[in-house]
Amino acid sequence: MAGQQTDFYAVLGVSRDASPEEIKKAYRRLARQLHPDVNPDEEERFKEVTKAYEVLSDPQKREMHDLGGDPFSTGGGFGSGFGFSDIMDAFFGAGGGASRGPRPRQRRGQDALIRVDLELSETTFGVTRELQVDTAVTCPTCNGGGASPGSSPRTCDICRGRGEVQQVTRSFLGQVMTSRPCAACQGFGTVIPDPCHECGGDGRVRSRRSLKVKIPPGVDTGTRIQLTGEGESGPGGGPPGDLFVEIVERSHPLFRRQGDDLHCTVQVPMTAAALGTTVTLETLDGPRPVTLRPGVQSGQTEILTDLGVTHLRSAGRGELVVHVEVVTPTRLDPEQEELLRKLAALRGEDGPDVGQLTGHQQGFFNRLRDAFNQR
Numbered sequence: 001m002a003g004q005q006t007d008f009y010a011v012l013g014v015s016r017d018a019s020p021e022e023i024k025k026a027y028r029r030l031a032r033q034l035h036p037d038v039n040p041d042e043e044e045r046f047k048e049v050t051k052a053y054e055v056l057s058d059p060q061k062r063e064m065h066d067l068g069g070d071p072f073s074t075g076g077g078f079g080s081g082f083g084f085s086d087i088m089d090a091f092f093g094a095g096g097g098a099s100r101g102p103r104p105r106q107r108r109g110q111d112a113l114i115r116v117d118l119e120l121s122e123t124t125f126g127v128t129r130e131l132q133v134d135t136a137v138t139c140p141t142c143n144g145g146g147a148s149p150g151s152s153p154r155t156c157d158i159c160r161g162r163g164e165v166q167q168v169t170r171s172f173l174g175q176v177m178t179s180r181p182c183a184a185c186q187g188f189g190t191v192i193p194d195p196c197h198e199c200g201g202d203g204r205v206r207s208r209r210s211l212k213v214k215i216p217p218g219v220d221t222g223t224r225i226q227l228t229g230e231g232e233s234g235p236g237g238g239p240p241g242d243l244f245v246e247i248v249e250r251s252h253p254l255f256r257r258q259g260d261d262l263h264c265t266v267q268v269p270m271t272a273a274a275l276g277t278t279v280t281l282e283t284l285d286g287p288r289p290v291t292l293r294p295g296v297q298s299g300q301t302e303i304l305t306d307l308g309v310t311h312l313r314s315a316g317r318g319e320l321v322v323h324v325e326v327v328t329p330t331r332l333d334p335e336q337e338e339l340l341r342k343l344a345a346l347r348g349e350d351g352p353d354v355g356q357l358t359g360h361q362q363g364f365f366n367r368l369r370d371a372f373n374q375r
């Protein structure tokens, strides 16, 4: 910034020893001449003039400027007295200096969202659902135009079709011109003298319709399916938004879903676990045999490939993970107890201290013990 500092005195066209009154006067004259409502091409110069005034009207900032410093580089540069933004607001309204004009009656409609509950089998294999959709649709009576049949919108008398009205207000800077959306036509620039009786002039009415939606296999809770142009119709006959169908998957009594894998638990009696067995499992694809090797333990898993949920974005399916839970018999009758005692004796498991302490990282502890024993 230093070295190419703007000479704010030159910007306002005043001498370096101008009095505060002279500075204010010069600014008023320039501001009226350069104000964007009068002179839209001069907005940049107007801002520069305003910046110059902000500095030169503040004794502290003026001194800094005279000494060659940058009054905008220090903290609180906009803080004292009134700020630059206050001045801009006074001229442009809070919305800033963007050029306005009549806003179109025709606008794009909003997107709509509906949720649909699906069973696990439906998210796995996909399903076609008939949904009841409640959205705004283009009014059939006026075709979205908003005027009752035979009539048509006409130019607003108040703003003469500009959609905004200019207002002159007095301020400490003198007369200031601001513009606001026209209240008579809500900024449209046109009024509808005889609004359509069906939609009240909005150009759309609410309607319930049924829509067939094809839901692909592999969706999950939170998946959104986008149906282009099936959302709310726009006001004034504008194009419709999109409809999003959000999936909510109901929980399944037997299968837990993790990504595209399914998990379930199979309980087997202790004797079957010791001898090995085959369990017929009712999967989403029908009954499937699961073979458990003799000696299978609680917590072991059997993996059935391609019986999980279909991948949404790639080929194939997840797996079905079967967790084994070995069930110890309870309520033994005398004969069963006798047999079990015999078995325990045969296996040398009938004394005390047949249980043993193990770490939960059993593999690690075994390897450690083996390493010690080998030394």
Ligand SMILES: [Zn+2]
Pocket (backbone or CB within 6 Å): 139, 140, 141, 142, 143, 144, 146, 147, 196, 197, 198, 199, 200, 201, 203, 204
């Ligand atoms: Zn209508």
Ligand SMILES: [Zn+2]
Pocket (backbone or CB within 6 Å): 156, 157, 158, 159, 160, 161, 162, 163, 164, 182, 183, 184, 185, 186, 187, 188, 189, 190
């Ligand atoms: Zn108007």
